[in-house]
């Protein structure tokens with residue numbers, strides 16, 4: 001099929017590349033000219049495992065195109081995906097300005113009735129707003145004489161469908177290619193059939209294809225993210241309880257995860273969830289509920305536990321070194337919000353590094369992929385930070401090492417090399433990566449989450 005994907009970020013680029021890989025003809029559109037120029041030169045603006053290969057391959061064979069011209073892209077397509085950002089607005093709700101700007105463009109430039117698929121995470125009722133925005137633009141075109149009544153009637157056959165995306169960064173291509181499910185919210189059976197056909201190669205059988213009404217599909221996305229965030233906050237609260245009563249959260253995790261009704265995934269305690277989605281989506285769901293007159297007690301608590309989890313981790317460092325950190329140096333391993341990505345949005349490392357440098361500490365940072373992002377943007381205003389190309393070099397003369405992101409290369413480091421480099425053999429592990437007995441046995445002072 002001929003597809004246009006509007007917004008070439010984490011979701012748009014992965015969707016475009018994977019759709020092209022399955023034999024569709026795809027045009028990826030973005031308003032960011034630099035991004036599109038880079039992509040045309042084969043430079044992938046984000047780090048996402050496996051993405052570069054399929055982008056280059058499909059670009060080369062001509063199934064994947066990049067453009068800043070939405071008009072032309074709409075002209076050549078039968079389905080258009082909206083995959084632009086929906087950041088947190090001032091009152092906590094999702095900011096729809098980018099989605100509605102695309103809807104406006106669609107109404108303005110559509111030359112035949114399109115199926116408009118909303119892939120961005122949006123509040124319940126947004127599909128209606130997208131539909132209304134497109135209709136308004138068509139009406140204007142009719143009134144100005146740009147299109148005839150006949151053409152207007154034809155264009156009004158367009159449809160809006162909800163298709164929330166569930167991929168996670170760091171494994172996005174895999175998630176898109178082999179999804180647990182594809183959710184489509186559509187009122188029109190013809191659009192539902194079309195989307196079923198488009199997604200058939202990804203869902204193999206139709207069992208993974210879940211069709212529903214639009215509002216349920218929109219809410220499904222928030223419910224999924226909030227449920228995953230709830231699991232994490234629950235475990236972070238449990239970790240604090242475990243530590244207070246002298247239990248070991250690592251053992252408790254295995255003890256409960258073995259119950260298939262609970263499962264092992266998303267029950268890893270840590271420094272709190274970050275990233276571009278959980279924080280904003282939990283907040284947006286809270287707003288959706290309040291606007292609908294429902295008090296979202298669990299959702300609020302999930303957010304509160306997450307916020308205070310970073311403080312709980314920080315307090316371990318402050319209890320050990322005191323509130324005044326003048327003259328102290330800390331090596332930080334891991335800056336991105338999770339492994340296998342260079343994304344720094346809402347990364348716990350930002351809060352932790354700011355809190356330490358505000359108290360006078362110097363930071364020696366290392367991350368396998370996110371250092372450029374950190375240096376040029378997210379940690380740009382922090383003076384007392386130095387970046388190293390090697391995880392061991394960051395340790396030299398540091399008072400302690402702080403592990404914030406659990407990249408694979410941190411899993412089994414050379415502890416003797418670490419001891420040689422560090423001023424004090426002290427580790428604050430925000431992701432429970434190591435064995436306490438083993439580390440203590442070789443002379444480390446080791447602090448982790450949920451273990452005294």
Ligand SMILES: NC(=O)C1=CN([C@@H]2O[C@H](COP(=O)(O)OP(=O)(O)OC[C@H]3O[C@@H](n4cnc5c(N)ncnc54)[C@H](O)[C@@H]3O)[C@@H](O)[C@H]2O)C=CC1
Pocket residue numbers: 006007008009010011012029030031032035083084085086098101102119120121122165166167168169276277
């Ligand atoms: N990042 C993720 O892992 C996931 C994100 N989502 C949702 O998908 C949506 C997109 O997220 P990301 O890909 O992370 O965002 P992003 O910020 O990486 O990319 C958005 C892109 O849209 C472009 N854009 C903005 N306005 C435009 C316009 N009028 N025309 C064309 N392009 C425009 C921006 O320049 C940017 O390149 C959000 O609603 C997010 O909540 C859903 C699932 C996973």
Ligand SMILES: O=C(O)[C@H]1O[C@H](OP(=O)(O)OP(=O)(O)OC[C@H]2O[C@@H](n3ccc(=O)[nH]c3=O)[C@H](O)[C@@H]2O)[C@H](O)[C@@H](O)[C@@H]1O
Pocket residue numbers: 121165166167168169170225228232265266267268269270271272273274275276277278337338
């Ligand atoms: O809507 C979205 O954008 C996406 O949000 C998350 O994906 P993502 O944020 O990319 O990454 P996750 O693997 O979910 O991690 C989110 C945060 O939770 C933390 N986490 C995760 C799992 C866990 O057990 N413990 C934990 O602290 C991670 O460190 C990270 O900071 C969801 O997993 C995706 O399904 C969803 O599509």
